[in-house]
Amino acid sequence: MLTKRIIPCLDIKDGRTVKGTNFIDLRDAGDPVELAALYAEQGADELVFLDITATNEKRKTLAALVDRIAHRINIPFTVGGGISSVEDVRVLLDSGADKISVNTAAFRDPELINRLAAEFGSQCVVLAIDAKKGEDGEWYVYLNGGRLATDKKCLDWATEGVQRGAGEILLTSMDHDGTKAGFAKEITGLVSGSVNVPVIASGGGGAPEHFADILDGHADAALAASIFHFREVSIPELKSYLRQAGIPVR
Amino acid sequence: MKLVIIKYNAGNVRSVQFALERLAVEPLLTEDPVEILSADRIIFPGVGEASSAMAYLKERGLDKVILDAKQPFLGICLGMQLMCAHSEENDTPCLDIFQEKVKRFVADQPHLKIPQIGWNNIHGLKTPLFRDVEENSHCYFVHSYYASLGDHTIARTDYCGGFSAALQTRNYYGVQFHPEKSAEVGSAIIKNFLNII
Numbered sequence: 001m002l003t004k005r006i007i008p009c010l011d012i013k014d015g016r017t018v019k020g021t022n023f024i025d026l027r028d029a030g031d032p033v034e035l036a037a038l039y040a041e042q043g044a045d046e047l048v049f050l051d052i053t054a055t056n057e058k059r060k061t062l063a064a065l066v067d068r069i070a071h072r073i074n075i076p077f078t079v080g081g082g083i084s085s086v087e088d089v090r091v092l093l094d095s096g097a098d099k100i101s102v103n104t105a106a107f108r109d110p111e112l113i114n115r116l117a118a119e120f121g122s123q124c125v126v127l128a129i130d131a132k133k134g135e136d137g138e139w140y141v142y143l144n145g146g147r148l149a150t151d152k153k154c155l156d157w158a159t160e161g162v163q164r165g166a167g168e169i170l171l172t173s174m175d176h177d178g179t180k181a182g183f184a185k186e187i188t189g190l191v192s193g194s195v196n197v198p199v200i201a202s203g204g205g206g207a208p209e210h211f212a213d214i215l216d217g218h219a220d221a222a223l224a225a226s227i228f229h230f231r232e233v234s235i236p237e238l239k240s241y242l243r244q245a246g247i248p249v250r
Numbered sequence: 251m252k253l254v255i256i257k258y259n260a261g262n263v264r265s266v267q268f269a270l271e272r273l274a275v276e277p278l279l280t281e282d283p284v285e286i287l288s289a290d291r292i293i294f295p296g297v298g299e300a301s302s303a304m305a306y307l308k309e310r311g312l313d314k315v316i317l318d319a320k321q322p323f324l325g326i327c328l329g330m331q332l333m334c335a336h337s338e339e340n341d342t343p344c345l346d347i348f349q350e351k352v353k354r355f356v357a358d359q360p361h362l363k364i365p366q367i368g369w370n371n372i373h374g375l376k377t378p379l380f381r382d383v384e385e386n387s388h389c390y391f392v393h394s395y396y397a398s399l400g401d402h403t404i405a406r407t408d409y410c411g412g413f414s415a416a417l418q419t420r421n422y423y424g425v426q427f428h429p430e431k432s433a434e435v436g437s438a439i440i441k442n443f444l445n446i447i
Contacts, residue, residue, distance in 0.1 A: 001370065001371065001408065002362075002366060002368050002369070002370045002391075002409055003368060003369045003370065003388065004368075005368050005369070040433065045368065045369055070264060070265060070268050071268050071271070071272075074269065074272070074430070074431065074432070074433050074434070074436065074437060075390070075431060075432075075433055076390060076392075076428075076431045093262050093264075094262075094264065095264070096262075096264040096265055096268060098262070098265065098431065121297060121298060121299070122365070123297065123365055123367070123392045123393075124262075124297075167365065167367070168367065196357070196363055196364060197363055197364075197365075197367075198363050198367050198368070217361070220363060220367075220368070221368070250369045250388040
């Protein structure tokens with residue numbers, strides 16, 4: 001049976017992890033490769049690296065980091081953050097990334113998704129969407145890391161993205177992100193039920209029961225960052241909780 | 251050991267290369283027939299589309315090189331599909347090393363997504379490729395097409411029905427999953443391939 005995936009996310013700046021971690025036993029907790037290797041050993045199913053570097057050196061440092069990760073890690077990983085061209089993606093895939101995620105650039109230029117899917121195949125194109133619930137009760141797309149509102153409905157954008165060739169949707173609820181109060185079940189389930197590609201839920205995972213809740217029919221995978229970094233929830237414990245709750249996991 | 255990865259127009263071979271390097275094997279990436287046929291092991295990876303991959307192989311005579319191989323040979327993902335008789339992907343006649351046919355998944359339940367992306371279990375494991383690999387171990391899959399079950403099936407996985415997770419005949423092996431991305435289980439399978447006599 002296809003299992004549900006647990007995906008730790010690492011924020012990267014200038015080749016280093018951004019948020020602090022609580023892994024005192026790591027030689028260098030700021031080295032994304034060390035942390036990634038630890039998660040892989042603990043049973044993470046996949047990893048996401050989100051690069052927030054905003055300098056001209058970005059491309060070079062990121063490609064070098066991806067190369068180091070790919071040498072070390074034996075599970076799939078996705079790289080995202082400011083990716084805006086076929087050339088960006090080629091460099092990252094050539095360095096060893098399995099998938100890339102696009103967000104704002106794809107929203108500004110939706111044809112980018114078509115070009116990437118045609119060039120590299122849908123299986124490596126993840127469409128990341130940041131969404132927030134509006135006063136009218138509808139979920140809308142936000143850009144630039146959630147700072148910029150748009151009038152595009154989340155469900156419409158997800159559907160369009162998949163039609164254009166996205167092979168997966170990474171859906172972050174800005175309303176839930178950082179709350180540790182549970183994932184956004186409503187919109188995640190709605191998107192998951194409307195597209196025929198896997199949906200990764202992100203934002204709000206704070207306890208094992210939140211993961212069980214969202215993975216039970218609402219999402220194919222769940223992503224979280226700080227609760228893993230600060231060891232509030234460990235991956236082996238989370239997996240064993242999910243197994244007991246009847247959620248298929250590796 | 252001389253290990254060759256066949257270079258062609260389908261795929262991201264980096265992760266295969268790195269997985270071998272982690273096992274202390276330096277693979278040679280080449281499309282030169284002489285290099286390929288003089289190797290101790292051949293790996294035929296692939297991520298991409300069947301008809302353009304087959305056209306590329308034929309143009310360069312690599313289809314014949316593959317059929318001439320006498321050494322242990324491992325096709326991965328699209329590589330394995332191209333070793334089958336025929337692929338539904340753009341109605342493509344393939345290498346016919348395995349007589350099994352490649353078809354597109356049809357979702358038989360509404361919650362099943364296509365492509366299948368993620369970790370699924372492999373069972374009914376046969377041949378030394380799976381030596382010391384536990385039944386129902388999980389491997390990482392990414393695919394919309396699958397090889398049917400048949401005489402050459404040496405591992406089975408269930409998704410929209412059962413399909414061949416691995417195939418074997420003579421010196422030829424093929425796996426649908428990505429051993430290079432399947433954590434310790436995948437690494438054990440690659441190691442077994444390196445040790446096949």
